[in-house]
Amino acid sequence: MQRRLAGYDRALYRSVARLPTPRLDEPLRRVSDFADYSKPWLLIAAALALLGGPRGRRAAVTGLAAVGTASFVVNQPMKRAGETRRPDREALGVPKPRWVRMPTSGSFPSGHSASAAAFAVAVGEVLPPLRVPLRAAAAVVSFSRVYTGVHYPSDVLVGVAVGALSGSIAARVARLMTAGED
Template sequence: MTDSPHRIAGYDRAVYRTVARLSTPVLDKPLRRVSDLANFSKLWFLVAGAVALCGGPRGRRAALAGLTAIGATSLVVNQPIKKLAGERLRPDRPGLGVPAQRWVRMPSSGSFPSGHSASAAAFAVTVGGLLPGLRPALRLVASVVAFSRVYTGVHYPSDVLVGAAVGALFGRLAARLALRRWPPPQPNDKCSHSGARARRETRTRRSTGPQ
């Protein structure tokens, strides 16, 4: 049992090194840009703006709920969780073999868990829960953000996985609260109202017909 943390850390570094050895220069620049764009949730503010602009009232509500989920998640991840985790040191990129052309600025905060991954999951799960049509695209973008944090060398895989799990938890909660506050329209209700109105009009025509 006492060896478990060391064993997990060993697996973590092994996966990190495997990603570092990936020979994919075509991805270096795009993933650096994605990682940088996700700083301070800039990427998600842009997505929220597009959703609010194009999605009507439901889009605006979903965007608001998604940004609220990011705020709550960031507050919890960047304060109590990172402190409870003991401010885990960031990976040693040169020592672990991450090519320098992949590097982005190394944050000064603790490594565990990943705030970028937490925010990405929180937004994707919240907005995807309110607008199911966007769910696949949002999950894909959130996954790319999370992977970019390992690819650029600023996080271990476990940082990203735990961050994403925390963000997804907050996202599910935010989506549930938003659906309770703003229930989606029910097509069946509209049909039943239309049917009842049609039946009333039919009865009226019959009662006022030729005598």
């Protein structure tokens, strides 16, 4: 069963590699690089904290707590437990113009995807008008990791699941801590 799933994962990876979309190479490379160290989420959190009043500050803190939790879970126990190899993007046909620097950590799961989903879910729960744009941004970051060849689709899907769970938990905790304040 595991071998079959790995085969599907590689087949989907190859399908993304074969997409005839050279106009997306530069933008998705930039997105993937920009998302290093959760930069987009830190910048949005700063803007929310400075400009969003009490709810914006709550959303910023909740989002960053979710990112911290997801990053810890993904980068400590999960990546250390599996130590899966990164894709061989040359052998699997990812065009070189798409390439970003290949991380040295294990491939499974995607930390970029976990952080993106964690922030989007957590902040979207506190500030519902931001739910769709943040989730769209998280989806672009997550897809960019497969598109640039540094993750298999399953790495991204599990990263998103861990991030969404972290975001949901952070939002619940924030609601409990601030019950009666609004």
